[in-house]
């Protein structure tokens with residue numbers, strides 16, 4: 001009985017939130033497949049991004065520290081409480097399975113992490129062959145607590161310990177942490193993608209579920 005109710009609820013949500021599926025499916029691979037219909041979306045205001053293979057979605061990244069990530073025109077990356085901030089609107093494109101390019105719509109800058117783990121907005125993310133550089137690639141992972149983490153594809157390098165990743169994170173003071181100070185278990189490294197039109201019921205549900213679950217973890 002419980003299982004049937006859950007199934008019915010699931011079906012209703014699926015029907016009600018078809019567009020939302022793109023950012024709220026539960027695994028990276030199905031997410032990539034399901035977002036394929038949006039590949040036909042051709043109102044891309046940033047032509048250089050269209051040259052990279054993949055699908056574009058418009059979204060905001062909401063951090064568990066209650067900030068929206070924003071890429072400012074001066075290249076500074078920080079968090080804002082204002083969910084309408086134009087600098088927080090991001091163009092996200094899958095360049096490979098689970099690998100994303102993240103670009104600020106208003107600033108036109110890519111989200112990047114340098115060798116020393118500093119997060120910033122960069123305008124030099126494409127090589128002359130229009131390939132995305134590693135410091136501008138983000139590895140998106142859906143963690144067990146339902147939040148997403150974004151780790152820099154630049155790390156780990158050979159000289160780093162095996163398996164050590166550096167994560168995108170917005171600390172309580174609204175500033176990104178240095179890569180080496182991040183862990184995937186920190187609240188500041190936990191994000192939820194939000195559809196550009198604002199928060200949806202599905203997203204809110206997912207967030208409160210994730211937060212309930214997160215309370216059991218110690219961060």
Ligand SMILES: *[C@@H]1O[C@H](CO)[C@@H](O)[C@H](O)[C@H]1NC(C)=O
Nearest residue numbers: 072074076077078079080174
């Ligand atoms: C984020 O950076 C911008 C531009 O540098 C600045 O104007 C803004 O006050 C900063 N916001 C926070 C919360 O630090």
